[in-house]
Amino acid sequence: VPDRVQLLLNGLVTGSGLALVSGSLHLVRSCNGFFDLTVAGLFTVAAYVAYSISTVCGDRWLVLAVVGGVLAAASVGYLIDGALFRRLRGRRASGGILLVAGWGAYQLIENLVAVIFGQDTVSLTSAVTPSVVSLLGARVTSLNLVSFFLACSAILASLLFMHGKRSLRFRCVAGDPELAAVRGIPVDRVQSLAAVWAASLAGLAGILQGMDSQLSPRMGFDSALNGIAALLIGQTYGLGGVVGAAFGLSIVQQVVAWMFGSQWQNVSVFVLLLLALLVRGVRQTGGTAAGRLA
Amino acid sequence: LNYVFEIAFQLCIYASVLISLDFILGKAGLLSAAQAAVYGTGAYVSGIVAIHSGGGFFMGLGLAVIAGALFSPLLAYVSLRVSDEALVLVSLAFQLIWSELVVNLADLTGGPMGLRGITNSGVFGLSIDNPGGGLIFASIFLAVTLLVSAKTEASPFGRALRAARESAEFLAACGKESIKIKAQAFSLAGMIAAGAGCLYARHAGYISPGSFDLGESIRMVTALILGGLDSRKGPVAGAVVLIGLPEALRFLGLSGPLAANLNQVIYAAILIAILIARPKGLWGRYAIK
Numbered sequence: 354v355p356d357r358v359q360l361l362l363n364g365l366v367t368g369s370g371l372a373l374v375s376g377s378l379h380l381v382r383s384c385n386g387f388f389d390l391t392v393a394g395l396f397t398v399a400a401y402v403a404y405s406i407s408t409v410c411g412d413r414w415l416v417l418a419v420v421g422g423v424l425a426a427a428s429v430g431y432l433i434d435g436a437l438f439r440r441l442r443g444r445r446a447s448g449g450i451l452l453v454a455g456w457g458a459y460q461l462i463e464n465l466v467a468v469i470f471g472q473d474t475v476s477l478t479s480a481v482t483p484s485v486v487s488l489l490g491a492r493v494t495s496l497n498l499v500s501f502f503l504a505c506s507a508i509l510a511s512l513l514f515m516h517g518k519r520s521l522r523f524r525c526v527a528g529d530p531e532l533a534a535v536r537g538i539p540v541d542r543v544q545s546l547a548a549v550w551a552a553s554l555a556g557l558a559g560i561l562q563g564m565d566s567q568l569s570p571r572m573g574f575d576s577a578l579n580g581i582a583a584l585l586i587g588q589t590y591g592l593g594g595v596v597g598a599a600f601g602l603s604i605v606q607q608v609v610a611w612m613f614g615s616q617w618q619n620v621s622v623f624v625l626l627l628l629a630l631l632v633r634g635v636r637q638t639g640g641t642a643a644g645r646l647a
Numbered sequence: 648l649n650y651v652f653e654i655a656f657q658l659c660i661y662a663s664v665l666i667s668l669d670f671i672l673g674k675a676g677l678l679s680a681a682q683a684a685v686y687g688t689g690a691y692v693s694g695i696v697a698i699h700s701g702g703g704f705f706m707g708l709g710l711a712v713i714a715g716a717l718f719s720p721l722l723a724y725v726s727l728r729v730s731d732e733a734l735v736l737v738s739l740a741f742q743l744i745w746s747e748l749v750v751n752l753a754d755l756t757g758g759p760m761g762l763r764g765i766t767n768s769g770v771f772g773l774s775i776d777n778p779g780g781g782l783i784f785a786s787i788f789l790a791v792t793l794l795v796s797a798k799t800e801a802s803p804f805g806r807a808l809r810a811a812r813e814s815a816e817f818l819a820a821c822g823k824e825s826i827k828i829k830a831q832a833f834s835l836a837g838m839i840a841a842g843a844g845c846l847y848a849r850h851a852g853y854i855s856p857g858s859f860d861l862g863e864s865i866r867m868v869t870a871l872i873l874g875g876l877d878s879r880k881g882p883v884a885g886a887v888v889l890i891g892l893p894e895a896l897r898f899l900g901l902s903g904p905l906a907a908n909l910n911q912v913i914y915a916a917i918l919i920a921i922l923i924a925r926p927k928g929l930w931g932r933y934a935i936k
Contacts, residue, residue: 388736437919437923440923441922441923446922449678449735450922450926452678452735453678453868453872453918453922454918454919454922456865456918457869457915457916457918457919457922458915458919460865460911460912460914460915460918461912461915461916461919463911464908464909464911464912464915465908465912467904467908468905468908468909468912472904472908578739578743581736582740585736616747616750616751617747617751619743619747620743620744620747620748620751623740623741623743623744623747624744626737626740627725627737627740627741627744630725630737631725
């Protein structure tokens with residue numbers, strides 16, 4: 354039983370981070386109509402900005418680093434949306450073009466981070482020795498608990514953010530931007546708002562992962578891939594479905610690692626994704642962002 | 648001279664792979680991020696045949712082409728069930744599963760360390776594992792690939808492929824199934840890419856998963872978009888950029904991880920600039936939608 358509780362707890366902790374990434378991808382997908390791979394870069398940017406702040410500020414790092422990192426990710430997300438995606442959307446570029454452009458922006462960010470900080474891994478929490486907490490026979494660190502509650506708070510805030518009239522606006526913009534503009538909805542502002550909120554979630558996810566493991570310039574990519582898998586599996590049921598899929602995938606990964614070894618964790622995610630796509634086919638993945646939002 | 652031959656060999660191999668990708672991305676209009684896996688399948692099949700059964704070049708090439716022809720339709724079967732935009736993500740999942748399998752099935756593939764000692768008995772007295780011989784084989788392969796591309800372009804299949812790209816409904820009204828035609832394009836592309844992989848493995852004598860990972864797939868897509876889609880010059884121009892840029896950086900005195908990162912920064916910047924300013928690339932006749 355303790356093993357199972359440990360697996361569940363580990364799954365919940367890693368799942369909360371993955372839920373932030375998949376939620377971020379879902380926001381952009383729902384409002385701006387494409388899979389935004391810059392999320393992976395913003396994840397990394399926030400973690401490294403937090404690392405820089407923690408290096409400079411020492412003991413006062415936690416709050417400052419988190420806030421600074423999230424603000425940095427939001428700013429970079431806003432800039433990329435304005436300089437790149439808005440321009441392409443203005444030309445009526447498809448989701449495919451936006452996806453490729455997002456990949457380009459991600460590559461730019463990842464490699465610039467590598468040029469500035471180097472390829473070696475660094476630690477965000479080297480100065481902190483977290484205490485170990487026992488829960489139902491399983492063990493988690495205090496940092497894990499802080500991460501979990503921060504992530505859950507951000508997810509709840511996103512669910513509230515996507516609730517009601519704003520959700521309707523997002524849906525209108527995603528469905529038909531021209532008609533939305535005719536109806537008086539400030540399309541660019543709504544799309545930028547979605548991009549900034551999504552960037553903030555991705556940034557927070559990057560910092561939380563950085564608190565648990567080492568930072569590397571490539572750290573955002575694996576999370577983004579798993580996030581996309583959760584998005585594709587759960588998007589039918591809105592943000593709640595995506596978050597649920599993220600937790601589910603993380604728990605499955607923990608079980609697979611326990612049973613077969615950690616080298617099969619990623620394979621399990623993508624096999625599940627392929628199975629989901631095979632079973633559901635075109636209906637759930639096609640079209641624009643017509644899915645429910647919250 | 649060996650250095651020039653080696654660069655020319657790589658250029659021919661990449662140009663062939665990009666031509667194969669152009670069947671999917673350029674002619675069929677489907678964005679696939681798994682071409683490096685298909686290319687790698689050919690390399691690994693050929694390498695495994697050489698190491699475990701001592702198979703010669705033609706046996707390796709034949710089995711690699713068959714493997715490529717079988718692998719690609721498997722990808723097509725899943726990919727064509729989803730929207731065009733989700734296709735890239737499905738192909739990406741395929742690429743990642745492939746990479747993980749190659750790393751984890753170490754008994755067969757050598758795992759992360761790769762396959763060493765892929766030997767050759769030589770063909771018609773010519774050895775592929777030296778720079779000159781390799782270049783001759785790669786040039787012949789590129790010439791055949793260009794010929795296939797040209798013939799396909801002018802054939803009913805080529806026209807149907809473009810029609811499927813533009814409008815599946817129109818093609819259906821003409822009595823043809825777009826999915827079947829796209830699957831055939833995947834298959835043809837798989838055969839060419841796997842053949843190129845076989846040549847690469849036999850020439851290098853050593854292959855590792857890093858040569859066929861997701862980054863490689865993305866670099867191929869990027870290079871093809873830069874060169875231009877649905878054209879004969881585009882893939883060759885893309886291969887020149889793909890091979891030429893790292894070499895140019897090396898001549899500037901940059902090497903190692905920093906050069907690799909700068910290389911990627913330049914690729915990404917060019918890609919973004921092309922998408923904004925010139926969606927059809929340098930010589931393309933079609934811009935991805």
